[in-house]
Amino acid sequence: MATLQLKNVIKEFGDTHVIKGVDLEVKDREFVVFVGPSGCGKSTLLRMIAGLESATDGDIVIDGKRMNDIGPAERGLAMVFQSYALYPHMTVEDNMGFSLRLAGVSKSERKDKVLDAARILQLENLLDRKPKALSGGQRQRVAIGRAIVRNPSIFLFDEPLSNLDAALRVQMRVELARLHEELDATMIYVTHDQIEAMTMADKIVVLQGGEVEQVGSPMELYHHPRNRFVAGFIGSPTMNFLPVDFQDANADGVQVTLPGGQGCRVPVNGEELAAGASLELGIRPEHLNLDDNGPMSGKIQVIERLGGATSLYVQMDHGMITVVADGDIEHKVGDTIRFGFEPFRGHLFREDGLALESLQRHPLTAINRQANRAPADSGDDQ
């Protein structure tokens, strides 16, 4: 069992407010990802959980015990650093067994535990090597192995894959997901890469400017972003935002006028909207369909063919819009295309950036990645 609660955690460096009051609950065996642009405070938050950074205010509670004043070694956590932070003068075996050595564990027991961890990570053949003689991926695995050996209640990962090349990153991503299954441990993972967040997380915490923007499962964040920032941050290519005119709102949704004059009823709750409210429509590139009778049109400026899919950058009157279309379309740069979308795919954002709530939840938001686990409850922190 390992749970973590953050209660109104604040961090200030002098006059700089790095973390502005974060509340969060991490359940046992959950894979939680902190994601956000650089400087959003996600690493600081992780380091505070680790005990490497003290909290200015608030409570950090691990397994029901307040840990603010307890040193990093006594919190029972293990951390994998972005730079791996392996000890260069020690062999892989010594690196992995260092914590046990400091704890006074006997040599034979140390060897057993290191071997167990090495087996999980396929490092048995490398135990005598020094870190210098390892590839990036191997170093990464040693760093993870060092964490496993400690048998921590919670694993902390600080952007562990950002120093690897793209192919290796995908491979390590899969391996980490497998490891999470195998170790059945609580993990907290920091990244700026929303793909890592989407693929690995049970629960994603989106941070910006030291504040939590939204907490939820990947599908929750994708289909029901709470505000414009989350909508733009999650998903690739980035969501398109179009200014639209508010017409009226009723039980079926909000009627807006699209650029180009056609109307559309987006099924979101607009009860509180005042007449003449300024709205923005958010629509993901992959939800725009090429359609000769579609309500919107524009001229193709750039085409990026990926084989399976094609990204079209289309110039409309108000600006650029991205459309992800089928890989086999034959359009060329300069063509004028028409396109549309299914109304339930649209998101509407108020002037203050908050999204209007969808009238229907997306069915996938209730389903967790792991079939045998209770779904991460969504949106309860808002």
Add this chain to the structure above:
Amino acid sequence: MNKPRAAGRTVGGLRPLALQAPAVTLLFLWMIVPLAMTVWFSLQRYNLLMPTMTGFAGLENYEYLFTDPALWKSMLNTLLLVGWVLVITVVGGTLLAVLFQQEFFGRGIARVLVISPFFVMPTVSALVWKNLMMHPANGIFAWIAELFGAQPVDWFSSLPLTSIVMIVAWQWLPFALLILLTAIQSLDEDQVEAARMDGAGPISIFFFITLPHLRRAISVVIMIEMIFLLTVFAEIFVTTSGGPGLATTNLAYLIYIRALLDFDVGMASAGGVVAIILANIVAIFLVRLVAKNLED
């Protein structure tokens, strides 16, 4: 296009030689000629007090030298001086480097101050120590001793070699600190934090992380200091003149005594040759050690 290149090629064989010549000539005049002359003088009867006795001496000078107890005494002094100064500067330098790596108010100024003894020339620092610090009547140490009602120590007569070691160590500690402080700054902060997560306290971090990280820098400090410490002269000349007796005479000072006090150029040259051989033995040993350390 072709012409200048062809012209360049014809002179090509000569030009590198011509460009190297000044450096080679200078090095030759500077090193080989004195070396050859030293070796030559060491094989001559050449004593300024006995101008009539000249001619080839063979190994006679070496014979006298090696049967002279002063040689062995001065060699021992040399090794003691080098050894102790190395121990003090490396250990002290490492600890001070850790200390000066910590954040504290006025760290920049403190760093400059702690490094400043290195900028004081040896004769001056020896004079300062002799007259200001260690003087049995007016020195600060004497004053401190009297403060506690103790008998002031007459440093240069009762602890002569220790005094020299103190002075030289005081001069070279900043050098060790400077090198080690630079090295310690390149220690990856993540490693220290990983060690903290692994349960290492400050002492474990020092021995398991910091010290292994400094290994190369320490071997560089040892090598460079040894080269200079083998030839310490000014500090001895200014303070004890090698005495009392031969208590603070090292090899360099012995050669000075033979050449410029006894005017026995032949014997002094023989001592010089011995010093060169000793320095080379140390150098070979050290270069291997350092090279091995730099390799892995």
